[in-house]
Amino acid sequence: MKARIKVTLKPGVLDPQGKAIQNALGALGFDGVNDVRQGKYIEVDVAGMSEEQARTEVERMCRDLLANTVIENYTYELAP
Amino acid sequence: MKARIKVTLKPGVLDPQGKAIQNALGALGFDGVNDVRQGKYIEVDVAGMSEEQARTEVERMCRDLLANTVIENYTYELAP
Numbered sequence: 001m002k003a004r005i006k007v008t009l010k011p012g013v014l015d016p017q018g019k020a021i022q023n024a025l026g027a028l029g030f031d032g033v034n035d036v037r038q039g040k041y042i043e044v045d046v047a048g049m050s051e052e053q054a055r056t057e058v059e060r061m062c063r064d065l066l067a068n069t070v071i072e073n074y075t076y077e078l079a080p
Numbered sequence: 081m082k083a084r085i086k087v088t089l090k091p092g093v094l095d096p097q098g099k100a101i102q103n104a105l106g107a108l109g110f111d112g113v114n115d116v117r118q119g120k121y122i123e124v125d126v127a128g129m130s131e132e133q134a135r136t137e138v139e140r141m142c143r144d145l146l147a148n149t150v151i152e153n154y155t156y157e158l159a160p
Binding site: 037038040060 | 086101104105110112113114115116117118119121122123126129137141
């Protein structure tokens with residue numbers, strides 16, 4: 001089973017990487033870019049567990065390691 | 081309009097960050113983790129263009145800046 005996890009900064013948290021990308025896009029001539037936010041996309045391949053167990057494990061992985069829940073949000077999808 | 085872009089390493093390309101996460105998960109007692117791959121998740125807020133124009137712009141952003149197409153793949157969704 002594969003978990004597809006997105007970790008993003010909470011709204012209001014300064015995103016210097018996003019700002020850097022936005023400036024670079026502007027310098028390359030891309031107009032109309034209002035905002036850019038960068039986060040992490042993590043794919044975790046888990047084996048030998050039911051979907052429910054996988055959901056519990058992935059939730060714990062996000063809280064314990066993959067996301068800093070003080071400043072980041074996480075969402076995930078499970079795919080067989 | 082918001083573009084949700086995922087940039088991931090191509091299969092076969094070594095992913096040291098993914099390996100580091102996998103080792104850390106193991107050290108935290110998470111069993112059954114076969115593989116971990118880490119990529120970038122970027123949200124770009126574009127204004128003043130049709131969906132078709134946005135698609136063309138986002139495609140160009142990915143090729144010109146956001147992804148290193150030699151070793152990375154990119155996918156994106158457009159949401160109003």
